Amino acid sequence: AQTVTQSQPEMSVQEAETVTLSCTYDTSESDYYLFWYKQPPSRQMILVIRQEAYKQQNATENRFSVNFQKAAKSFSLKISDSQLGDAAMYFCAYIRRGSNYQLIWGAGTKLIIKP
Amino acid sequence: DGGITQSPKYLFRKEGQNVTLSCEQNLNHDAMYWYRQDPGQGLRLIYYSQIVNDFQKGDIAEGYSVSREKKESFPLTVTSAQKNPTAFYLCAVGYTGELFFGEGSRLTVL
Numbered sequence: 241a242q243t244v245t246q247s248q249p250e251m252s253v254q255e256a257e258t259v260t261l262s263c264t265y266d267t268s269e270s271d272y273y274l275f276w277y278k279q280p281p282s283r284q285m286i287l288v289i290r291q292e293a294y295k296q297q298n299a300t301e302n303r304f305s306v307n308f309q310k311a312a313k314s315f316s317l318k319i320s321d322s323q324l325g326d327a328a329m330y331f332c333a334y335i336r337r338g339s340n341y342q343l344i345w346g347a348g349t350k351l352i353i354k355p
Numbered sequence: 356d357g358g359i360t361q362s363p364k365y366l367f368r369k370e371g372q373n374v375t376l377s378c379e380q381n382l383n384h385d386a387m388y389w390y391r392q393d394p395g396q397g398l399r400l401i402y403y404s405q406i407v408n409d410f411q412k413g414d415i416a417e418g419y420s421v422s423r424e425k426k427e428s429f430p431l432t433v434t435s436a437q438k439n440p441t442a443f444y445l446c447a448v449g450y451t452g453e454l455f456f457g458e459g460s461r462l463t464v465l
Binding site for chain 2: 244249273275277282283284285286287290331333334335337339340341343344345346347348
């Protein structure tokens with residue numbers, strides 16, 4: 241069975257610095273998607289970034305980028321120039337290509353931004 | 356405004372009562388989902404629907420029921436058979452993991 245593990249329950253970073261959130265996953269599939277979702281205190285979950293497993297290039301969205309290591313089954317999220325608005329729970333998620341509903345979620349990492 | 360509307364945001368229930376959480380969307384998505392969120396855990400899928408008049412159980416469907424009579428609406432009923440219903444409930448639409456969420460409903464059993 242596929243699993244997603246986020247080993248850091250909580251991380252903190254100084255405003256304007258860079259932080260990396262870790263995520264590992266276990267699957268026997270070769271084609272899949274990985275996601276990072278953000279849930280701020282308002283509690284509405286929003287998609288931050290998506291990575292397709294067949295693409296070697298790491299996805300980037302403005303200050304957010306990933307380090308996708310397929311062989312190591314690792315998918316970390318790097319947030320550059322951290323801002324107070326980045327404070328949130330961050331969830332890593334996996335879905336096999338071809339599945340519409342079997343999204344597997346990690347337990348989340350709480351990110352604290354220190355002013 | 357386009358989006359997903361969940362109501363109510365907060366709901367209190369006495370033990371033994373059924374409650375229904377509303378989820379309405381105007382994003383024209385076929386697929387809709389209900390997730391349960393508990394502290395320290397990832398989201399868990401309760402039910403999903405890929406088309407009107409059809410829905411499937413997720414990982415934790417026991418004690419819950421849904422209907423999908425309209426494309427825009429996917430209400431979730433938490434029945435008295437759900438042993439531990441206090442949780443945050445999230446409705447979502449989307450496809451292949453790329454989901455748009457509502458703001459959630461917090462259910463507390465007194």
